[in-house]
Amino acid sequence: MTGIDDVARAAGVSAATVSRALSGRGRISDATRVRVRAAAAELGYVVSAAASALATGHAANIGVVVPLLDRWFFANVLDGIASRLAPRGYDMTLYSMSEDPSQRDGVLDVSLRRGRVDGLIVLSLTLADDEVDRLLALDLPVVGLSATSARLPALRVDELAVARAATEHLLRLGHRRIAHIGAGHDGEPGLDIPSLRRHGFQSTMADAGIPNAPFTPADFTIEGGHRAALALLDGAEPPTAIFAASDEIAFGALFAARDRGLDVPADLSVVGVDGHEMGDFFGLTTIAQFPHEQGERAADAVLAALEGRDELGDLAFRLVERSSTSRPRGGVAEVAGTSAP
Amino acid sequence: MTGIDDVARAAGVSAATVSRALSGRGRISDATRVRVRAAAAELGYVVSAAASALATGHAANIGVVVPLLDRWFFANVLDGIASRLAPRGYDMTLYSMSEDPSQRDGVLDVSLRRGRVDGLIVLSLTLADDEVDRLLALDLPVVGLSATSARLPALRVDELAVARAATEHLLRLGHRRIAHIGAGHDGEPGLDIPSLRRHGFQSTMADAGIPNAPFTPADFTIEGGHRAALALLDGAEPPTAIFAASDEIAFGALFAARDRGLDVPADLSVVGVDGHEMGDFFGLTTIAQFPHEQGERAADAVLAALEGRDELGDLAFRLVERSSTSRPRGGVAEVAGTSAP
DNA sequence: CTGAAAGCGCTTACAG
DNA sequence: CTGAAAGCGCTTACAG
Numbered sequence: 001m002t003g004i005d006d007v008a009r010a011a012g013v014s015a016a017t018v019s020r021a022l023s024g025r026g027r028i029s030d031a032t033r034v035r036v037r038a039a040a041a042e043l044g045y046v047v048s049a050a051a052s053a054l055a056t057g058h059a060a061n062i063g064v065v066v067p068l069l070d071r072w073f074f075a076n077v078l079d080g081i082a083s084r085l086a087p088r089g090y091d092m093t094l095y096s097m098s099e100d101p102s103q104r105d106g107v108l109d110v111s112l113r114r115g116r117v118d119g120l121i122v123l124s125l126t127l128a129d130d131e132v133d134r135l136l137a138l139d140l141p142v143v144g145l146s147a148t149s150a151r152l153p154a155l156r157v158d159e160l161a162v163a164r165a166a167t168e169h170l171l172r173l174g175h176r177r178i179a180h181i182g183a184g185h186d187g188e189p190g191l192d193i194p195s196l197r198r199h200g201f202q203s204t205m206a207d208a209g210i211p212n213a214p215f216t217p218a219d220f221t222i223e224g225g226h227r228a229a230l231a232l233l234d235g236a237e238p239p240t241a242i243f244a245a246s247d248e249i250a251f252g253a254l255f256a257a258r259d260r261g262l263d264v265p266a267d268l269s270v271v272g273v274d275g276h277e278m279g280d281f282f283g284l285t286t287i288a289q290f291p292h293e294q295g296e297r298a299a300d301a302v303l304a305a306l307e308g309r310d311e312l313g314d315l316a317f318r319l320v321e322r323s324s325t326s327r328p329r330g331g332v333a334e335v336a337g338t339s340a341p
Numbered sequence: 342m343t344g345i346d347d348v349a350r351a352a353g354v355s356a357a358t359v360s361r362a363l364s365g366r367g368r369i370s371d372a373t374r375v376r377v378r379a380a381a382a383e384l385g386y387v388v389s390a391a392a393s394a395l396a397t398g399h400a401a402n403i404g405v406v407v408p409l410l411d412r413w414f415f416a417n418v419l420d421g422i423a424s425r426l427a428p429r430g431y432d433m434t435l436y437s438m439s440e441d442p443s444q445r446d447g448v449l450d451v452s453l454r455r456g457r458v459d460g461l462i463v464l465s466l467t468l469a470d471d472e473v474d475r476l477l478a479l480d481l482p483v484v485g486l487s488a489t490s491a492r493l494p495a496l497r498v499d500e501l502a503v504a505r506a507a508t509e510h511l512l513r514l515g516h517r518r519i520a521h522i523g524a525g526h527d528g529e530p531g532l533d534i535p536s537l538r539r540h541g542f543q544s545t546m547a548d549a550g551i552p553n554a555p556f557t558p559a560d561f562t563i564e565g566g567h568r569a570a571l572a573l574l575d576g577a578e579p580p581t582a583i584f585a586a587s588d589e590i591a592f593g594a595l596f597a598a599r600d601r602g603l604d605v606p607a608d609l610s611v612v613g614v615d616g617h618e619m620g621d622f623f624g625l626t627t628i629a630q631f632p633h634e635q636g637e638r639a640a641d642a643v644l645a646a647l648e649g650r651d652e653l654g655d656l657a658f659r660l661v662e663r664s665s666t667s668r669p670r671g672g673v674a675e676v677a678g679t680s681a682p
Numbered sequence: 683c684t685g686a687a688a689g690c691g692c693t694t695a696c697a698g
Numbered sequence: 699c700t701g702a703a704a705g706c707g708c709t710t711a712c713a714g
Contacts (some may be wrong), residue, residue, distance in 0.1 A: 345691065393692055
């Protein structure tokens with residue numbers, strides 16, 4: 001590989017001058033800069049990442065901690081991040097955190113401590129309290145995306161509001177037997193997204209006078225949604241509507257309805273969360289989020305944090321009504337406060 | 342950050358000894374090794390990636406060049422790669438190559454030349470000849486996954502065989518009016534995947550006595566497949582079967598059939614390529630590939646290449662028959678060589 | 683504006 | 699088996 005000395009020789013200057021000409025830092029005459037850059041381009045010279053990082057303490061690299069690389073939502077977020085990082089000269093290194101405790105420890109205690117990255121984007125993982133501590137101890141600018149812990153600086157979607165919007169949409173249509181498919185433990189909400197959505201659902205139902213609204217846990221996959229919905233539909237009191245914690249779960253529910261010969265939305269209304277690209281084809285009503293844009297904003301936010309600026313804030317969502325939701329068969333829409341005379 | 346000297350001090354040895362104790366290279370007494378490792382663990386010390394890379398020339402990092410981060414197939418490949426790299430202590434840095442020429446140049450001429458990675462995995466991109474040259478000039482172990490150029494060492498699927506399997510499946514069922522939705526230019530096949538699939542389709546059709554079998558170009562998305570299929574179905578001579586170059590295109594075709602009130606498979610048979618997780622729900626017949634496993638093999642192969650070993654080879658595929666294909670309405674299966682008396 | 687030199691944090695022959 | 703020292707390839711005060 002050609003090094004800085006080769007360029008220096010070719011341009012007839014010192015390595016120091018090459019460094020200045022290429023980085024743009026420090027004073028340098030226009031003529032020299034032009035000459036050096038030409039020589040560098042000619043030789044195809046690019047500054048060594050390792051040497052530069054060692055000398056400056058700046059790696060020009062952002063780490064992205066992801067839970068699962070194979071979900072549509074995260075793939076889109078990643079694409080959004082990449083689209084903003086590259087033009088600014090940053091690379092992106094992925095750290096995938098699985099469920100396996102020793103693997104997680106490896107990421108938190110080893111990989112992330114190698115100093116390979118200048119900042120971190122953490123995608124909505126369910127992080128334990130001590131994991132958040134270890135993340136924070138890295139002493140790196142961190143931007144969570146809808147992240148789990150209140151202690152993590154983050155761009156957030158108001159997940160309670162998301163769940164409320166979905167649930168109220170169904171209630172407004174006149175549904176009462178509404179079930180939720182998602183995740184999250186019983187009891188206090190917990191700050192992870194699945195828990196917040198579940199909690200938002202159940203508290204909205206409770207506010208509408210329906211305590212203990214049914215909940216069925218599922219993986220956030222089509223497969224998981226399919227299985228859970230089948231269980232609900234085959235149960236003693238099948239719901240007339242399902243609020244699925246993700247669009248992929250919702251697709252699974254739609255397939256389950258098809259498998260049981262149910263008409264959507266007449267027999268079963270389904271609403272999801274995400275704004276999945278396939279939603280349109282399925283006619284799925286959903287609370288759309290905008291993962292690509294979320295990724296872009298997260299990238300901008302870490303980069304801003306590197307310069308000491310704060311670009312955190314709220315993330316948008318929007319109810320998109322399509323054909324998977326309607327009044328229940330024979331049901332009457334009860335609009336709050338609109339009691340008929 | 343705590344450095345090697347802190348550990349040396351804590352363990353009462355020199356930095357050199359710490360380095361040896363931690364890396365396992367060089368001779369060192371067991372007692373010292375244990376003491377040093379304890380001190381390092383105690384201090385939470387991890388070797389600096391930049392310093393280590395600079396000193397050894399080894400970055401412990403693999404670059405993955407991807408076309409689009411938001412396709413199901415690539416997300417799965419990535420997940421497979423990550424699952425094999427992490428346990429071996431390698432990080433993974435992503436380089437997304439878009440269609441934009443200046444962006445591609447940036448990746449090839451700048452990002453990849455920073456020396457940040459020890460090896461490269463290139464996911465099935467359509468690379469121009471000079472781009473392959475520049476990739477090769479990096480002088481890095483490269484493993485292509487179903488890559489484009491014959492000059493790139495790669496794990497390959499026999500794409501002509503894939504297309505033939507799909508097409509012959511349809512022909513065997515008795516279809517004659519079969520259309521292909523995909524990509525690839527006219528004329529000589531070209532070595533990119535879409536072209537190979539298209540070519541495999543058309544030559545198989547030609548062999549069956551059907552020259553100039555219809556082809557409609559599309560993006561490799563549901564949206565693209567939907568549009569293209571609609572165009573075919575609304576055409577003068579709608580096909581009785583569609584061979585889609587990807588499952589996502591196939592899903593689009595399935596939705597198009599639904600939109601036109603056509604029964605699948607009675608009115609329209611559809612076969613895809615990929616083995617998409619949703620295929621089962623759609624009942625999609627497909628030529629399954631195994632992206633996660635492909636990613637694992639690619640990771641193993643670069644790592645092997647780093648050690649001078651060659652683990653390249655062929656990638657598997659398999660026809661998975663589901664309910665989206667059958668004989669055409671009123672059609673008769675013509676099995677080659679079984680002319681009825 | 684430009685260069686010589688020290689330093690970034692490790693690793694690894696070279697001695698002992 | 700262990701340490702002192704040079705070196706990896708840059709960057710950046712410090713002089714001039």
